[in-house]
Amino acid sequence: MRTTRFACAALLAATLVAAPRDAVAQAADQAQIQQQIDQLRREFNDRLTALEAQLAALQGGQPAPAPSAAQAPPPAQTTVDVPAGAAGAGGPSGPLPVYGNVAAGSKIFNPDMAVIGDFLGASGRNRVDPQPALEMHESEASFQAIVDPYARADFFVSFGEEGVELEEGVLTLTSLPGGFLTKVGKMRAAFGKVNALHNHVLPWTDRPLVTRNLVGGEDGIDDAGISVARLLPAGPLFLEATGEIYRGDASESLFRSSKRGDLAYVAHLRGYHDITESTNIDLGTSYSYGHNPAGIVNDVDLGRFTTNLFGVDATLRWRPLTRAIYHQFVGRSEVIWSNREQFDGRQRSMGYYVSGDYQFARRWWLGGRFDHSERAEDASLLDRGGSAVLTYWPSEFSQVRGQYRHTRYADGPDANELLFQFQFSIGAHGAHPF
Amino acid sequence: MRMFKLLLVFVLALPLSAFAQGKLNVVSTTEDLGSLAREIGGDKVSVTALAKGYQDPHFVDPKPSFILAVSRADVLIVVGRELEIGWLPPLLTSSRNGKIQQAGKGYLDASTNVRILEIPTGQITRAMGDVHPLGNPHYWLEPGNGRRIAQSIRDKFSELSPGNASYFAQRYTDFDTRLAAGEKRWDAAMAPYKGTKIVTYHRSWPNFMERFGLDVMGYVEPKPGIPPSPSHTIELIDEMKRQGAKLIVVEPYFDLKTPQAIATQVGGKVLVLAPSVGGSKEATDYIQLFDYDVNQLVAALKQVTGK
Numbered sequence A: 001m002r003t004t005r006f007a008c009a010a011l012l013a014a015t016l017v018a019a020p021r022d023a024v025a026q027a028a029d030q031a032q033i034q035q036q037i038d039q040l041r042r043e044f045n046d047r048l049t050a051l052e053a054q055l056a057a058l059q060g061g062q063p064a065p066a067p068s069a070a071q072a073p074p075p076a077q078t079t080v081d082v083p084a085g086a087a088g089a090g091g092p093s094g095p096l097p098v099y100g101n102v103a104a105g106s107k108i109f110n111p112d113m114a115v116i117g118d119f120l121g122a123s124g125r126n127r128v129d130p131q132p133a134l135e136m137h138e139s140e141a142s143f144q145a146i147v148d149p150y151a152r153a154d155f156f157v158s159f160g161e162e163g164v165e166l167e168e169g170v171l172t173l174t175s176l177p178g179g180f181l182t183k184v185g186k187m188r189a190a191f192g193k194v195n196a197l198h199n200h201v202l203p204w205t206d207r208p209l210v211t212r213n214l215v216g217g218e219d220g221i222d223d224a225g226i227s228v229a230r231l232l233p234a235g236p237l238f239l240e241a242t243g244e245i246y247r248g249d250a251s252e253s254l255f256r257s258s259k260r261g262d263l264a265y266v267a268h269l270r271g272y273h274d275i276t277e278s279t280n281i282d283l284g285t286s287y288s289y290g291h292n293p294a295g296i297v298n299d300v301d302l303g304r305f306t307t308n309l310f311g312v313d314a315t316l317r318w319r320p321l322t323r324a325i326y327h328q329f330v331g332r333s334e335v336i337w338s339n340r341e342q343f344d345g346r347q348r349s350m351g352y353y354v355s356g357d358y359q360f361a362r363r364w365w366l367g368g369r370f371d372h373s374e375r376a377e378d379a380s381l382l383d384r385g386g387s388a389v390l391t392y393w394p395s396e397f398s399q400v401r402g403q404y405r406h407t408r409y410a411d412g413p414d415a416n417e418l419l420f421q422f423q424f425s426i427g428a429h430g431a432h433p434f
Numbered sequence B: 001m002r003m004f005k006l007l008l009v010f011v012l013a014l015p016l017s018a019f020a021q022g023k024l025n026v027v028s029t030t031e032d033l034g035s036l037a038r039e040i041g042g043d044k045v046s047v048t049a050l051a052k053g054y055q056d057p058h059f060v061d062p063k064p065s066f067i068l069a070v071s072r073a074d075v076l077i078v079v080g081r082e083l084e085i086g087w088l089p090p091l092l093t094s095s096r097n098g099k100i101q102q103a104g105k106g107y108l109d110a111s112t113n114v115r116i117l118e119i120p121t122g123q124i125t126r127a128m129g130d131v132h133p134l135g136n137p138h139y140w141l142e143p144g145n146g147r148r149i150a151q152s153i154r155d156k157f158s159e160l161s162p163g164n165a166s167y168f169a170q171r172y173t174d175f176d177t178r179l180a181a182g183e184k185r186w187d188a189a190m191a192p193y194k195g196t197k198i199v200t201y202h203r204s205w206p207n208f209m210e211r212f213g214l215d216v217m218g219y220v221e222p223k224p225g226i227p228p229s230p231s232h233t234i235e236l237i238d239e240m241k242r243q244g245a246k247l248i249v250v251e252p253y254f255d256l257k258t259p260q261a262i263a264t265q266v267g268g269k270v271l272v273l274a275p276s277v278g279g280s281k282e283a284t285d286y287i288q289l290f291d292y293d294v295n296q297l298v299a300a301l302k303q304v305t306g307k
Helices: A002-018 A026-059 A104-109 A209-214 B002-021 B031-044 B064-071 B088-094 B143-160 B162-193 B206-211 B230-243 B257-266 B286-305
Strands: A079-081 A095-097 A112-125 A134-148 A151-160 A163-173 A180-188 A222-231 A238-246 A264-274 A279-291 A306-318 A328-342 A345-361 A364-374 A382-395 A398-408 A415-427 B024-028 B045-049 B075-078 B107-109 B197-200 B215-219 B247-250 B269-272
Touching: A209 A328, A209 A345, A209 A364, A209 A382, A222 A264, A222 B064, A238 B064, A264 B064, B024 B031, B031 B045, B031 B075, B031 B143, B031 B162, B031 B286, B064 B088, B075 B143, B107 B143, B143 B162, B143 B206, B162 B286, B197 B230, B206 B215, B215 B230, B230 B257, B247 B257, B247 B286, B257 B269, B269 B286
Parallel strands: B024 B045, B024 B075, B075 B107, B197 B215, B197 B247, B247 B269
Antiparallel strands: A079 A095, A112 A134, A112 A415, A134 A151, A151 A163, A163 A180, A180 A222, A222 A238, A238 A264, A264 A279, A279 A306, A306 A328, A328 A345, A345 A364, A364 A382, A382 A398, A398 A415
């Protein structure tokens, strides 16, 4: 910049000194000088604008020019074209990099991968259901891709403190005739709402007491099976019926299959309606049946006992469209009845939770949950609890959450705990939960 | 038996009557694509747009009511470039509709033959915010791209409904003429303000601003998708003062508090523009969208530049 200025000044001075020779040419010379000055000014301004634009681009937070690796001349044979037929439709275009493997064009077909970390902390006292003070509770790896023109596959592998578990591994047939959406594999059953949700999309650090007492705890009904769902014609109303058959092994306490015929069944009916463009209601009823482990003595199912579960759920959502990223409310409740055969007779237990979550600013959520649940094995034992939750979202890909939880256990001292959670996600952008 | 025969006739007639109606059932993810589909399809199509023009197209809830719409679609037109990545995949999976799956005949990615800006080069990470690895997806805000989208739609409609091909071609020509007239109007109105420096909230406007020669010198968001921070806001105010930028363009779905504070500091103005058809009451179709935005911009620029 400074050199340009000097050059301009020197040129100007030179022209000015050299200009006036004789009186006759003076007028013409003046015009010429004026022209030269104008031209210099224009060049100077252009250069200044260009520099300013560069500066603004850098300060405006635009991605800086590619780092040195990209600037270095690429060695020969490092790119390959997008395979024919795979171009467009949101996929990459132009040459793709090859990393040491000539046939690496097939990398384009790698599934979308992501890892979600869930770190939990707990303080306070809980003698009935104690959690560790600090825990890398779960690292969930997901692999998702379209299999062929007829199906997609989704794998969720959960690395916990006790080992690795396949949380879900599902083939979804998307284009079957008759409108049947069919899933095959290991999956979270469509029983109610919370059972089908992965930990990282829950609005709390834990799961409600009713899940723990009546629906098999954190794992819930998560089993190998086949699910078929169909939309029922109901005009503007969304009505979906789901039927599922499972092997019959769900968590430690809920279902246990001791022979091939001991299958478990789940049925779910979901109705959804937009009340206005920003408010909607989502209602469901669920039923599940399977053999429970109460009658198993020394690995022999002497009792042949079964459990029937029945549930209803309701969700009310409010999200004003023009301020959708700042405010929303989700109110939800599930009531579940369990009917469990045991040696000492039939236990009829009931439990529910009611929760509300309000997003009051772009990054902040405030929520609460009330828990009430009898125990499946002994309906005379009633646990109750309440939680207040505050969540902060630095971005779409991470969140920090604190939860105060008070639990009044039927068979132990009250628990007062402060739980906190860090969640973070890397890799492919997953779909937003609804 | 008689009843059974009647029933059989009725059942057989059902799909026939659906064919006889002959209208293509079109679903678009945004109102802009919906409007272009109406321009080309006329009364041979019925169009449903999922996201409203006044809502942030990155954050749309995949409502079950959308599943209903997508399940009945013959054609699905999407913006692409990962704009709908947070909400379209679950709708496609649950749609039970093979026609509009990604490789299906009825799937149209409107971004395949348009001009895309800001395609990142080199290494990208989320430290840069919510960057779109396939380029800026707000490409529809430029009449030239609108024309190219309309061509794609015309070709797709003609492929699916060959009997109406000449009808679609004629509707396209008509739209093209009106768009060209509009372009003349908008270019003339914007001409005096070429090179004016402005600020926008999100990177929604690169195609629009490039077309009309406005120079976007900064953003209210420090990085795409990251809400404004105090330090960035102070830097932006200083920079706007230094470069003499006075106008802040905001999408209707962002909070106006920070932009207004910046405008007060620099003695400028906040202008809410429609980034999509339906983004304001006046922007009722694709051509009206530009009429509205250009009129608003010209009025605001007149005020801040005094030209």
